[in-house]
Amino acid sequence: MERGSFLLPLPQPSSPLDFGNFTILYFATATSFTGKNVESLPAPLSLRKLGDVLEERYKGIREGVLGHSLVTINLAYVDVPEEGEDDVIIQEGDEVAIIPPVSSG
């Protein structure tokens, strides 16, 4: 990615479809850990597998970040399903976000 392109606004759900991919946004500790604010990952992806995919790319992120973070898909919080629970499939064009504990105010 060219350096100047950071001037583009963050992709939102309404942004043009990134074929075959979903967008994942990182905030706070997730940004520090990955060194990124946003990237594209291949879709579709089972939500249950998201942790594995991220762990593979960023070793230690599960324990360091994901363990105490929440996940949103298209601006709605989702529960990451446990074994035996119905899974959620992240679709092409979805906007996923890793939400570490917040600290506003």
Next chain:
Amino acid sequence: MTTQDQVNPPPPEGESSISLPGIYVSLTDLPLDILSIMDKVRSPEAGAIVTFAGTTRNNFASKPVTSLTYTSYRPLALQTLSSIASSLLTKHALKGIAIVHRLGTVPIGEESILIAAAWLAGEEALEECKEKVEVWKREEFEDGGVWRANRDGHQGAEVKEGSKGE
């Protein structure tokens, strides 16, 4: 795989807000202004505006903080702010509520969050102040002045000079 890796911090995005009846929430990169947030909730029916200003502190558990920066997931943060505002509006029978959070670097001691609420019960507090607090109002006219008194259920009744012992 396409990569849209974005390592640099996102650029300032100015102000983004949601306005609904009785509700104004916003995220802004600019310094906060208490008067403009009061104007968002001003209501002739309410009788009072209650404000809260949260400021950034120079320490965390006595460890000095040298600088403070806020980032946000703007669309979700606005959605959450709006839902908080909406439930407070109902719970406290407010005429209006506004919440503004500043993003980006906020110098120590400056406001990071402002909350303003137009409050019906504020009128009750004002009434009690008017009844009990030791402050007096004197109105000056071209032909002399008048001390005002709030008593016997009358607001601003004129106190006649020489009516001592009343």
